[in-house]
Amino acid sequence: MKKSLGARTVLYPLPVLLVGTYDDAGKPNIMTASWGGIVNSTPPMVAIGIRKERHTYTALDTTGEFTISFPSEENTHQADYCGLYSGKIADKCAELGLHDEKADIINAPIFEEFKACLLCKVKQKISLPTHDMFISEILDLRADENVLKDGKIDIERLAPILYDNISRAYYAVGKYLKPAYTEKRVENK
């Protein structure tokens, strides 16, 4: 018999997303978000849950455009830092020595230090009791050459990190198991 642990925000795996924006003064900012995921295939869409008090929230409302960078294992300390201090009081990009460049197709920063990112445009905002959900179109995926294999992102080269909100800790992605979409149906006799 399973033990009830109550209504909890638990889902496996929780991503570590770095949401990059420009604020109304044009200053780059970056925050960590784990409340996020893919919500549509065509067009490609992602949703992120952001609290109203975040500096990022105001920037999302103002520009409607953002990047999502995927931190690699070597970026774990930067990912944690971006989730601890607000752009309202800290210049996180300067403090971490991040190098940003404005994306060509949206008004949002692409960071040199992270090996892959999505370029996103907000399409709809849904207010929920604690967070607002920004449902957004993914306009492009950008990645450094050194994480590509046959022109596609290789998960082992990117080495993205995950968040466990029960132990409040970051994890690396686990081992390879098997190819997907390969199971043969066993029909009833």
Ligand SMILES: Cc1cc2nc3c(=O)[nH]c(=O)nc-3n(C[C@H](O)[C@H](O)[C@H](O)COP(=O)(O)O)c2cc1C
């Ligand atoms: C692992 C982790 C995940 C987080 N996920 C979210 C999230 O999904 N939504 C959110 O509003 N805040 C989240 N936070 C908190 C923000 O990242 C944090 O408050 C940050 O300082 C906000 O930055 P900003 O004010 O510059 O936007 C998370 C923090 C950590 C460490």
